[in-house]
Each structure stands twice: as C-alpha cells, then as structure tokens.
Amino acid sequence: MECNACGAILEGDSLARAWTCSYCKTVNHNKEFLKQHISSIDFAKTHNLLQVGLVAYECGDYVKAKDILEKILIEDSSNIDAWIYTALSTAFLTNISNFEESFNKIKSYIKKAESIDYGAPVLYTAKSVCGNLLGEIAKKNIERQYDFAKKSWFSYESVDINKAKHKTNEELSVAFKYADYGLSMKPDDLKVLGAIIILTLLCDQLYKGNNPHKEIVSKAKDALCVIEQNGLKEKLYSLLDLEYKEQNLIDSKCNKKNDGCFAQVKMICLWALGVVFILFLISILI
Ligand SMILES: [Zn+2]
Numbered sequence: 001m002e003c004n005a006c007g008a009i010l011e012g013d014s015l016a017r018a019w020t021c022s023y024c025k026t027v028n029h030n031k032e033f034l035k036q037h038i039s040s041i042d043f044a045k046t047h048n049l050l051q052v053g054l055v056a057y058e059c060g061d062y063v064k065a066k067d068i069l070e071k072i073l074i075e076d077s078s079n080i081d082a083w084i085y086t087a088l089s090t091a092f093l094t095n096i097s098n099f100e101e102s103f104n105k106i107k108s109y110i111k112k113a114e115s116i117d118y119g120a121p122v123l124y125t126a127k128s129v130c131g132n133l134l135g136e137i138a139k140k141n142i143e144r145q146y147d148f149a150k151k152s153w154f155s156y157e158s159v160d161i162n163k164a165k166h167k168t169n170e171e172l173s174v175a176f177k178y179a180d181y182g183l184s185m186k187p188d189d190l191k192v193l194g195a196i197i198i199l200t201l202l203c204d205q206l207y208k209g210n211n212p213h214k215e216i217v218s219k220a221k222d223a224l225c226v227i228e229q230n231g232l233k234e235k236l237y238s239l240l241d242l243e244y245k246e247q248n249l250i251d252s253k254c255n256k257k258n259d260g261c262f263a264q265v266k267m268i269c270l271w272a273l274g275v276v277f278i279l280f281l282i283s284i285l286i
Helices: 033-040 048-059 063-073 080-092 099-117 121-156 159-185 188-208 216-230 235-240 256-285
Strands: 017-018 028-029
Touching: 028 121, 028 188, 033 048, 048 063, 048 080, 063 080, 063 235, 080 099, 080 121, 099 121, 099 159, 121 188, 159 188, 159 216, 188 235, 188 256, 216 235
Parallel strands: none
Antiparallel strands: 017 028
C-alpha cells in the first residue's frame, strides 16, 4: 500500500479505516472500509430495505441504491448508514451536467449524517470519497470554462476589446464558481486538489480587469500553502499536466503566514510606541 500523496509505503493493518503516512502525514482513507462497514451492519436491527440498498451499492448499481436508500430516509431519517450511502451513490452518479444539484444534495446528506454521529468512522471515508469524486468533476468543469474563456479572448480581442473582456470574464466567473465548489469538498487526492488550485490561479491570471473572485483565489493559495508546508510541492509538480507546468504558478513563494506574523509584530511595536509616548506626555505634565 502506497501513500496517495508522496508514494511512501504505508505501514499498519491492511484492514484499517485509514493510514497516516509517516513521511508526509497525509491521511490515506481505505475505500475498502466502505465495504467492510456494510458487512459489519446487523441488518436484523435495521430497516429491512437497507440491506437491499447497500447490496445494490456494492454491486455498483448506484441508481437503484440511491432510490432504495432515499425511500428508507423518507420513513426513517435517523439511519446514518442510509444518509452516508445515499451521499456516496449520489457522488458516483455526478457528472458535469448535474454537478450543482448533486453537490448540494451530497452536502446536505453528509450534514444529516454528521448530526446523527459526527465521529462515525465510515463518515470520514465517505467524505474523502465524495470529496475526490466531486473534486474531479469540478476540476473538469473549471478546465472546460478556462478553455472557453481563452478561446473567447483570442477570437474577440482584436475585433471588439470590450466584448472580449466581457465574454472572457463571464466564462471565468463560472470557472470560479466550480473552483469554490471543488475546494469546499476538500479533495484529499493531491492530483485533484492540485489541478483545482492551479486552474484557479490560471483563471485569475486570465481575468481581465479587477477580479471580483479574489476570495476564491486566496482559498486556492491557502490550499497551496498547506501543500507546501507538508513538503508535497515537488510531488504536486510531478503530478501536474504539462500545460500547467509551463506556467510556473506553484513557484510563487508561500509567505502568507510570515506576512501575518510581521503585521502582528508591527502592530505590537506601534502600540508600545504609543504607550511610551503617552507616558512621556504624562511625565511632562506632572
Ligand atoms: Zn505520504
């Protein structure tokens, strides 16, 4: 078993729910745990349809699984497994065209499961799987919009500059929306997360005029900082597609934290100076 992020050999029980890499500290979720969990459920104590739904899930029939599990939830909304596997089935059925609807559903299913038992072990695995599945599709959507935006710019730039800007930014705004969705799913697959980050930075570069989506851009930069702090920047670079490598985007130094520290030191110095000045004034007056 190898670490998804750095490729180091993972040690420990092969049936564990997750392994933490001893080199890069990345938590690697064991997708097999979702099957193990199904076999550990005591179906005698649950809704009689649950087993049918989960067998359908195991067989990869996500449409059937989702149908059955949703029926269970209408009657009994306290079944955490039904919420989790409905979220998973929905994630496996997500594509570019139904992304937003699926995203919202999965978020709410996971929230329901969390409200029943936040620490349920299977929930962590499910969140990881959903995050990577949706992250991958968000990435495809961003990629597509970025390509549209580039084409719009090249085809209108010399004809009508205002139209070119308008078209380009319109396409990019959709890309930023998907970047926000993708980042909020917290994919832990370095390739998926890395591509979302780089694409977001590329979209920012292409944006004409003042980009109103700066908040999403800084979310992407923060995620890149975390990757760098975990010592995975080199690995990310090796995973990226050639097109993104040329941009040298991940070479930007991660100094946000230092800036924050520096600003704090500056503030403290200013305060200290102020206090000294006031004391000085008081001493003169006395
Ligand atoms: Zn690792």
